[in-house]
Amino acid sequence: MMGGMGGMGGMPGGLGGMGGMPGGLGGMLGGMGGMPGAGGGSGGMTGGIGGGGLGGTTGGASSGSNSAGSGAGSGSAGSGSTQAGSTGGGSTGGGVTGGGLPGAGGGLGGLGGMGGLGGLGGLGGLGGGLGGVGGCHDYVIIESRGTTELQGPSAGFRGMIQRTLSSVPNGATVASVYPATPDFAGSPPIGARWVKNYLQQGISSCPQQKYALLGYSQGAMVTWQAVADINPNDQLFNLIKAILLIGDPYHIPGLPGNVDDRGMKTTDGASGIGRAVFPGMKMMPWAQTGKVLDICVLGDMICQQPGANIGPHLTYGPSPQVQNMGAQFLIQKLGGNNGGQ
Incomplete structure (x- = not known):
């Protein structure tokens, strides 16, 4: 769904890194189930993720304006822009953790020398060992x-997250750990499993810590799946103060919180391309309590179907x-002022 943006982690050839649109997109959409015209494949993906490692990603968690990361193999935390190793062998630890996953050197099940996408199979066991982001915070x-x-921060949220951390004290951010490949099943x-484990361990270690969950494109699917089974009477429901989605494949017509990129309702009635495979009833408790901002730009085929x-x-x-709308929403929900414009 992505590619083509400058900050998108070095995707080769713009959209070409997705296997040559629209063929690659067809293969992606086919993975969502019941999508018409699902053909082609996702060739060229290894250029976007593989190449022998997670080189160039920075720490996935930071507090305030500091970015933390862990060195390759050692799993020791450090400050600044420590990068994950991209050598062909060994295990990689940095970039996906930033303090959020203590001792994460090699925590990706030996991803060194990923050999394309096949090495990502080890990500399924990432549930254990999740920790805080350098102690307890008012929010994460x-x-x-x-x-x-x-792997690491998304290009879709950088401005709004920076403003939020600057405006609301004692916050931190962490990037969920998952393949983000076109295997939508x-x-x-x-x-989602990673996020749920993180939340469960967070509520145990830091019971007063609040959360905002952000998801871009496939990341929106991750976010919805992570919260789908949280009951409104659950303590976590109260601690999750905001769910912010952009380009949401599960976009539901008429859901409270649906807006376009200008805060208007031009895409309120749109259905996401993956709408048919996710039960909308699971979204309603979150949306009805004002916790959801689901931004769909007019004409975005991922969140606006048909056409x-x-x-x-x-x-x-x-x-x-x-970025401004997202920042204002997060700042309001997490308890700060609007920090200016």
Whole structure:
């Protein structure tokens, strides 16, 4: 669903990194189940993620304006922009943790020398060992990136997260750990499991800590699947203060919180491309309590069906309107002022 954006983790050849649109997109949509015209494949994906490792990703968690990361193999935390190793062998630890996953050197089940996408199979066992982000905070923002974005922060949220951390004290951010490949049957559940484990361990270690869950594209699927079975009477329901989605494949017509990139209702009645495979009733308790902001740019084929195209799906990160609207929503829900414009 992604590709083409400058900050999208080095995708080769713009959309070409998705296997040559529209053939690659057809293969992606086919994985969602019941999508018409599902053909082609996802060739070229290894250029977006593989290449022997997770090179170039920075720490997935940070507090305030500091970015933390863990070194390759050792799992020791450090500050600054420590990068994950990208050598052919060994295990990689940095980038996906930033303190959020203590001792994560090699925590990706030996991803060194990924050999394309096959090595990502080990991600399924990432549930254990999740920790906080350098101790307890007033809140933690958990972001889930879109398809083919490299492990770490998503390009779709950088502006709004930075503003939120600057405006609301004692916060931190962590990136969920999952493959983000076009395997829409297998990839999102891995991310959802990671998020659920993180939340469960967080409530045990830091029972007063609040959360905001952010999801871009496939990351929105991860987010919805992670919260689908949380009962409104559950303590976690109260601690999760905000769910913010952009380019949501599960976009439901008329859901409270549906807006376009200008805060208007032009896409309120749109159905996401994966709408048929996720029960909308599980979203309602979150939306009815004002916890959801689901932004769908007019013409984005991922969250607006029928018709539209892929171009608008790549505009969320660079859009000042989206970043400003997202920041205001997060700041309000997490207890700060609006920090200016």
